[in-house]
Amino acid sequence: MVDLVDKAREIRVEIIKMLAKAESGHTAGALGIADFFACLYFGGLINFKKEEPYWEERDRVVLSCGHYAPVQYAALALAGFFPIEELGSLRKLGSRLQGHPVRQIKYFGNNDKQLPGIENTGGPLGQGVSVAVGMALASKMDKKKWSVVCVSSDAEQQEGQTWEAYQCAAKYGLGNLTFVIDRNEIQISGNLGEVMPIEPLKDKLTAFGLRVFEINGNNMVEIMEAFGKGKLFPGQPKAIILKTMAGKGVSFIEGNYRWHGRAPTSEEAEKALWELK
Amino acid sequence: MNLVNDLINVERKATREGFGEAMSLLGKKNKNVVVVTADLGESMKVDDFERENQNRFIQVGVAEQNLMGVSAGLALSGKIPFAVSYAVFNPGRNWDQLRVSVCYTNANVKIVGGHSGVTVGPDGATHQALEDIAITRVLPNLMVVVPCDFEQAKKATFAIASFKGPVYLRLTRPKTACITTATTPFELGKAQVLREGKDITIFACGSLVYEALLAAEEVRGEVDIEVINVHTIKPIDEETIIRSARKTGKVITLEDHQINGGLGGTVAEVLGEKNPTKMIRMGMKDCFGESGEPGELLAKYELDKNGVIKTIRKILND
Structure with missing residues (x-):
């Protein structure tokens, strides 16, 4: 049995290490959602084969808020998709760990420049939400068993495209699709409620036809339970709102929007790693 | 080149009609071909395809950003989606989605922009795409195809379905002169x-x-x-x-x-x-x-x- 709490801690440690080395990137969102990524890759929420990352029957994880890349990179490396040392190449020239995650299809020859486990190109907010709908439609069309988990941020709900995608998911009854929305209340220029309020989010998602669960996103029992309950509604797309603490685990990052888009200095990283020990 | 013999007394058909005929045939031939449209299936002539392949016809409503994204997701899952709408919206309105979800990803999406050019006519300038070639041809990985008539639109549709990678196909509304014939050769990339x-x-x-x-x-x-x-x-x-x-x-x-x-x-x-x-x-x-x-x-x-x-x-x- 994997200790999920310990996995989340390991993910956070790798996030701090890679961002400090890269000297740029987004810290708060990645740290805040680490508990969910531990559940996703180590808690049995999805089917995957690390040695065959694009196995046809795998469940798809679409990271729509591409700036959360460090958390996915750390989780994939710890899950064995690629060597953990490669995390040190984040944002460096020639790296497979681009600043925002990239999926590139090659129709001929090998594709060794592709970071294994990445399903979509993410960055401009809202795009992955539609891509996830397309994938879930394909799975349903072919009567396949694989499902899709789409991770987006709370500020991403300000993008009109997300709502275009939700209405489509509901229309086609995509029960194989779960939208996970990280509600950490910060965005690049300030607190979300001041920049552009998105309330009442739960009611809006419900009105768009989704089955919505609102939980403490830093509580793994609640995360596992929400996915379990979601299975009770096979004909309806799900939304799980994760109420998280931005920067969770590092006291001087927690809840501070100024950490949305910056990386720790080496001194700050040292302090953070000491706290995470 | 086996063009028509008489250039004056030509038959007139729209390129969108050639596209629609080809899609109907493709629907029967290739089970991976999917049509995604944003409320414009009938005027883009994919209504036959819709009738014949209801399970492979996705109607996203008036939502072009989602049109492009859903198509990318289908392509990443092994489908050959044709994202179909008017060129002013597709790729006009959803260019960012085309750039990132489709072109950067090199997803096998066929973007079909109809009603291009001033020949859209009475609808006026809002609906006349006059910039679509410019905004598509700057995107890496994307092929850009502009058929000259009905027959060529048909051939181009078959050709881009077989081609692996993203393609923009530019179509027009009015019935225009048919100058090529069924036996006129057509090869992508060859003027x-x-x-x-x-x-x-x-x-x-x-x-x-x-x-x-x-x-x-x-x-x-x-x-x-x-x-x-x-x-x-x-x-x-x-x-x-x-x-x-x-x-x-x-x-x-x-x-x-x-x-x-x-x-x-x-x-x-x-x-x-x-x-x-x-x-x-x-x-x-x-x-x-x-x-x-x-x-x-x-x-x-x-x-x-x-x-x-x-x-x-x-x-x-x-």
């Missing part, structure tokens, strides 16, 4: 010399290829015009362009699109770098269109046969 000449080359695309042919015929005896159909804007057939420009030394480009960034821009880039040639670009001269019948608009903006003849005289006398 077609429809008429050989030695004095001036006209590089044209889309339905205006016909106007170029009519003009060339009318000035026969006075000046010898070569007409080349550049149905693939990207990758551009540099070899054919340079060969012809070297031969004639005078070049006109003709398109139902802005003169900036489209076929004219492409040819100017090729020739400017490899074989500087005297040249006039014909198209919309950095302006929007307006309501009117297609023929009236082509006449007003001097994109019809008479406009071409005027330009031929201009380049001869300059």
